[in-house]
């Protein structure tokens with residue numbers, strides 16, 4: 400997206416957010432902190448100026464994000480009233496809202512706010528800025544311009560969004576701007592200690608068992624540069640764990656010294672394997688995921704592939720191996 404197009408889109412988005420009277424707001428399936436933080440911040444801001452909203456997400460809010468203000472109002476049920484606009488946040492394609500797609504595809508106006516480099520821009524107004532560390536940064540800038548009061552609740556949602564998508568301000572996408580916005584959010588009432596504790600330090604016993612299984616099954620490939628692990632449906636049953644309990648497991652794989660790429664393979668109920676990819680920034684796993692039908696960023700990406708965990712693992716590994724070889728050819732000698 401060119402700079403001029405982005406500026407025009409931002410102006411249109413500000414105009415729309417300042418005037419709209421009813422909206423469906425949605426984010427992607429298996430929502431993360433950025434997805435939920437943005438969804439809730441936009442809704443709180445719109446409600447503050449009297450706009451009617453519905454907070455939509457096809458999947459439930461993971462336990463560690465339930466503390467976010469108004470998270471209890473997120474629903475998968477499309478209401479029977481029809482809004483003026485649909486607002487879709489943190490989705491690199493309308494399909495990312497999953498079963499909610501049909502409720503959004505025929506609305507009079509659609510606003511896409513996202514930061515994925517792999518965004519297949521959709522909708523009438525497209526605010527897509529891949530230089531933003533989190534969609535929360537884009538939302539912050541838009542809301543400031545709308546002139547809504549930055550309450551502690553809105554600040555908490557946006558802080559959680561930026562904190563999680565930048566890996567606690569430690570990934571390659573964390574910039575001076577991420578930290579500057581975070582600082583303003585803290586000044587507005589977001590509590591860094593409390594939010595970090597709630598998001599990262601309240602892992603359930605079941606989720607901890609699941610983490611243990613994942614770590615016990617660690618496999619190293621490609622000259623120790625690729626670390627991966629697999630979780631089967633049986634593992635979830637044995638640990639009494641939920642699908643959302645995989646959150647954060649991949650960060651443990653990524654943290655192993657010398658790792659360029661971390662991969663987590665998770666069997667899902669529909670005979671698919673959910674693949675999470677992370678890199679140290681020297682390899683673009685977003686492109687790898689894109690080639691496998693998914694998407695994401697340089698450092699973090701994902702895709703879903705049909706098949707057994709082992710066949711999917713082999714397929715993803717060969718795609719990763721190929722891009723490692725390509726990256727090596729491009730390295731300066």
Ligand SMILES: [Mn+2]
Pocket residue numbers: 433434489514533534564
């Ligand atoms: Mn995001």
